[in-house]
Each structure stands twice: as C-alpha cells, then as structure tokens.
Amino acid sequence: MSPQELALLIDFGSTYTKLVVVDLAQETVVAQSKAITTAETDITIGLEEALRRLPDGLGEAAHTFPYKLACSSAAGGLRVVAIGLVPELTAEAARRAALGAGARVLSVYTHRLTPRELQEIVGLAPDMILLAGGTDGGDERIILHNARALASSTISAPVVVAGNKDVAEEVEAVLREGGKKVRVTENVMPRLGQINVRPARRAIRELFMEHIVLAKGFHAAQAFVGRILMPTPAAVMRAARLLAQGTDEEEGLGELMVVDVGGATTDVHSIAEGTPRNGTVIRRGLPEPYAKRTVEGDLGLRVSAVSLLETVGKKRLQEQIGLKGNPDLEWLVQTLARDVGRVPRTPEEWAVDEGMARVAVGLSVERHVGRLQEVYLPTGHYFVQEGKDLTGIGHVIGTGGIFKYTQRGRKILSAALFDPTNPFLLKPRAPRLWIDRQYILWAMGLLGEIRPRVALHLMRRHLEEV
Structure with missing residues (x-):
C-alpha cells in the first residue's frame, strides 16, 4: 500500500x-x-x-x-439569512438555494426590512446573507431598499446578491459603499415561477471557502x-446524488432519500422528481428541486437534545422509548446533551438515544415530504399536492453516528415510512432500508469530486440493508 x-x-x-x-x-x-x-x-x-x-x-x-x-x-456550520420579496416566491427560492449549498438557514425575511428586523439580523450574527428580490425586469424598489438597509448596518457578513438583474450592479455598488463584501450572481427567480438556484449555490460555496472558513x-x-471544499451537508448531498444517478459507466440506485441524524440537526436529502403520481392530483407552489435538502435545527441527539424533547413532548418520546416505570426523561436527555461526545452507557441511555433518533427521523421526514389536500371543483373532486410526492422512491438510507452503534437501525429508520393513518402525508411506501454502518457517506461525497467511480463502488459495498 x-x-x-x-x-x-x-x-x-x-x-x-x-x-x-x-x-x-x-x-x-x-x-x-x-x-x-x-x-x-x-x-x-x-x-x-x-x-x-x-x-x-x-x-x-x-x-x-x-x-x-x-x-x-x-x-455552527454555514449560517445564512435569506432575504426576498414575496414569501412564497423569491424568498422561498433564496431559502432553497442556501439549503442546497449546505447552509443552515437562520431566518427568512420578506418585503422591506424594518429597523427591528435589521437588529434581529445583527443579533443572529449570520456567516452570510443571501439577498434576492424581484424577477428580472420586475420590482426594483424592495431589493434596493434592503441593500441600503444592510449597507448602513453593523452587519459584517458577506452578501450574495441574487435578485433582479436590472439593478444588480446598483445593489452591489450600494453594499460596497457600505463596506460590505459582495458577490453578485444570477437571479434565483428570473421569471415568475422559474427557479434558478444553482448559480447562487455556487456563489455561496465559493464565499464559504474564501471567507467563512478563515473567519x-x-x-x-x-x-x-x-482547502475546505464544502459544508458537510453539501458533501452528503453530493454522495446521495452520486448513489442515485451513478456515473457514465455505471447506473445508480435510482430515486432515494438520505436521513442524516446528527448531534445538532437532522437533515433529509431526497433525490427524486416528486411529481404527482395520478391524474386527480393538481400541483401547487413552486417547482420542487430534484435534489432537495431540509434541515431541522430542533431535532438533534446531543446539542439539540433538549430542543427535541421540547418539540415532541414527553408523551411522544416516552412512546418511542418504551421504558417501563416512570424514568426521568428530562434528566436522561440533559445527561446526553451535556456530553456531546457521549456514547450511551446504560440500557436507559440507549433507549433514550434510539427513541430520540426514531422521533427525529419521523418528524424530519414529515417536514420534508409533500402533502395532499382535498378540494372540490365544479369539474369534480381533486387533490392538491404541495411539496414532493416521495411515496414511490425505492430506497431510504440512514446515516449519522447513531446508525454506527445501534442494533435497531431498521426500527429507527422505519419512522420515515408511509403511515396509513395519515395518507395525505406523502412519505415513502415500500422502499428498501439501508444504514451507513461505517458512517462514510460524507466522505464519499468528497471522494466523488475526484474519483466518482470509486466512491460509488464503496457506497454500494458498505451500505447495509436492514
């Protein structure tokens, strides 16, 4: 060797x-x-x-x-604030661009920034700001107002400008006059309903490597x-895409989902079209990305363990843990949260850790997938779909430290599956379940940058079906 x-x-x-x-x-x-x-x-x-x-x-x-x-x-990873014009349009496109770049979105602001909102952003201390607003040739006033507000503030984070191209140069000049670092890229929504997030993702990652890592x-x-190539979530997404799509020489697994259960967050990545699966379903909202990531900052097993307990409540967590008697859940959760490197040592700690993981998987996937709503129109009875329909994907993969140690990987991961009692939630129906026992998906995302064929072979070899 x-x-x-x-x-x-x-x-x-x-x-x-x-x-x-x-x-x-x-x-x-x-x-x-x-x-x-x-x-x-x-x-x-x-x-x-x-x-x-x-x-x-x-x-x-x-x-x-x-x-x-x-x-x-x-x-804290890459922490971003997204600013847009309309919540369901440019602001949502900006949020998706940041998530796709591997960032954690601290908050999303829309319309004109108020003095109070500006102070909130100062308090959040983001690593980067993604400033969008207006389609190309559309509204110019809001993005210019927000650029002036940011320029006059004490915010030191670099700004990626991804809004109306007609005023992009003016926005850049305003921000530079205020002493801000600026990167201008293409509009995240050049036309109404058209999403264009790749250039913004690329700009975010470039700034991450140039400024954030050193800071x-x-x-x-x-x-x-x-150099640091990318945020860790971007590496996991890179691995997921490679595993789903394969290489020029070798096919991948096809449409899949990766659930990454961490100490601070639980991330869900889906590589799938997610379009409606029958003719009685009408799609609503912006087009969903083929490669989609969501991140849940309140669903972690160590740093965010207390937040997880507060989010789901003692009753739901107790149901997943299944411990007899009346264990002191708050004390057990706080014990794990205080020692971020702790591997469970007692049966009670294992039960709590695995129960929290199952809750984190279930709730994060619920938030990630699309859902149906019944509507009645003069032409008949229809369903409206918002988000991605992931009922038909073929594979769900669990990664994160919990899957390296637990012997109950299938039970934890099965929380991602379709629930017949809630049929309007479009979770996977009958996928094959896999765990990343050696915890190498992130590494294969990095390796895919230079040796995609080797990375694909290693993932196929090391994923363990449960």
Whole structure:
C-alpha cells in the first residue's frame, strides 16, 4: 500500500473531527478515526489527535498523500439569512438555494426590512446573507431598499446578491459603499415561477471557502488540507446524488432519500422528481428541486437534545422509548446533551438515544415530504399536492453516528415510512432500508469530486440493508 495511492478525507464536524483513509487503487477503506472537534480553541488540536489515532503510521504519513479533502460543519456550520420579496416566491427560492449549498438557514425575511428586523439580523450574527428580490425586469424598489438597509448596518457578513438583474450592479455598488463584501450572481427567480438556484449555490460555496472558513479559525488546518471544499451537508448531498444517478459507466440506485441524524440537526436529502403520481392530483407552489435538502435545527441527539424533547413532548418520546416505570426523561436527555461526545452507557441511555433518533427521523421526514389536500371543483373532486410526492422512491438510507452503534437501525429508520393513518402525508411506501454502518457517506461525497467511480463502488459495498 503506497502513500501515493491513498486519499485522506476529513470532516470537521460539530461534535467530532472524523477521518477516512481510502486506497484508490484497491478501492477499499483502509482506516478510520475520530477525535473531539476543537473549533473553540484550535481546530488543528482535534485534527492532530484524530491523525494520531490512525493505525499503522498512517497519521504520520498523511502529509504525503496526494489527496487531502475536507468538509466542515464545525462552529455552527454555514449560517445564512435569506432575504426576498414575496414569501412564497423569491424568498422561498433564496431559502432553497442556501439549503442546497449546505447552509443552515437562520431566518427568512420578506418585503422591506424594518429597523427591528435589521437588529434581529445583527443579533443572529449570520456567516452570510443571501439577498434576492424581484424577477428580472420586475420590482426594483424592495431589493434596493434592503441593500441600503444592510449597507448602513453593523452587519459584517458577506452578501450574495441574487435578485433582479436590472439593478444588480446598483445593489452591489450600494453594499460596497457600505463596506460590505459582495458577490453578485444570477437571479434565483428570473421569471415568475422559474427557479434558478444553482448559480447562487455556487456563489455561496465559493464565499464559504474564501471567507467563512478563515473567519472560523480554519486557516491553520488549511495549511495541511489545502482547502475546505464544502459544508458537510453539501458533501452528503453530493454522495446521495452520486448513489442515485451513478456515473457514465455505471447506473445508480435510482430515486432515494438520505436521513442524516446528527448531534445538532437532522437533515433529509431526497433525490427524486416528486411529481404527482395520478391524474386527480393538481400541483401547487413552486417547482420542487430534484435534489432537495431540509434541515431541522430542533431535532438533534446531543446539542439539540433538549430542543427535541421540547418539540415532541414527553408523551411522544416516552412512546418511542418504551421504558417501563416512570424514568426521568428530562434528566436522561440533559445527561446526553451535556456530553456531546457521549456514547450511551446504560440500557436507559440507549433507549433514550434510539427513541430520540426514531422521533427525529419521523418528524424530519414529515417536514420534508409533500402533502395532499382535498378540494372540490365544479369539474369534480381533486387533490392538491404541495411539496414532493416521495411515496414511490425505492430506497431510504440512514446515516449519522447513531446508525454506527445501534442494533435497531431498521426500527429507527422505519419512522420515515408511509403511515396509513395519515395518507395525505406523502412519505415513502415500500422502499428498501439501508444504514451507513461505517458512517462514510460524507466522505464519499468528497471522494466523488475526484474519483466518482470509486466512491460509488464503496457506497454500494458498505451500505447495509436492514
């Protein structure tokens, strides 16, 4: 095994810094390790500890590997505020662009920014602002008003401008005069009902690499890695697309969903058209993206464990846990939340962890999928669909630390499935269920940037059907 045939894949996660070493010639995962992420002090401390934990001297030799690729969700990940004109149109398009780039959307603002809203944004301290508004040739006043408001504020976050192209240069000039870093890209909604989010996603990722990573103290790590390629959720999405679509030489699995249960959030990625499945269904709302991501900041197993309990309530969580007697759920949840690196040690902690994971999967998928509503028209009885119909997808994949350790992966993941008692919720009906037992999907998203065929083979080999 020559070092010149190895790739080091790194995730600076919110809890752990994780490493995966891949032999590109043999198409094998040769080693993995992890250490607590040290973003609050020096990110390289956790990285160096993870390198030391690699076997067979691989950590010492890692600097000679031809490929060292990294993603990051540490220090809060990429935190974005989206601003648009109309909630259901340009603001929604901006939100989708940010989510698709791997960001966590802190808040969405519409119409004219008020002084109170501007202060809210200052308090949120976003890493980036996505400013949209107006179709091309449409309203100019709102985006200009909002640009002036941002320019006169104390907000230091860079701004991606993705609105009405007729005033894009003027908006850029206003922001630059206010001392803001600006990146102008194509309109997220050039025409009414037409979504164009790819250029904005690309601009967000470029700014992430140029400014955000350095601002979060990653400059020392960059000296070793080269550069942070993307936020971790974007790497998982890249892996999901590769697994679904395959390569030019090899077919993928087809339409699928990935549920990523983490310590701070639960993310859902769907790679599917999601169009209505019969002629009595009318689609409403903006066109849904083929590759869609949603993120639930209140559904995490460590950092957000208390929020999860508050969201679902003791009764629902108790039903999923199934512990006899009357356990002190608040104390058990707080115990897990206080120690973000904790692996459950007692049967009670395992039951709580797995119960929280099942609730997180179920609720996050409920929020991700589309739903039907009955309507009666003069021409007959119809259903209106909002969001994606995912009833027919063929695969649901669970990833995240919980699936690495639990023996109840199928039970947890089955919470994503269609519920006959709520038939208007368009969850998957009969997919095959898989778990990412080795927790490598994020790494395969990175590897897909340079060796998509190898990444696809490794995912097919290591996913475990349950």
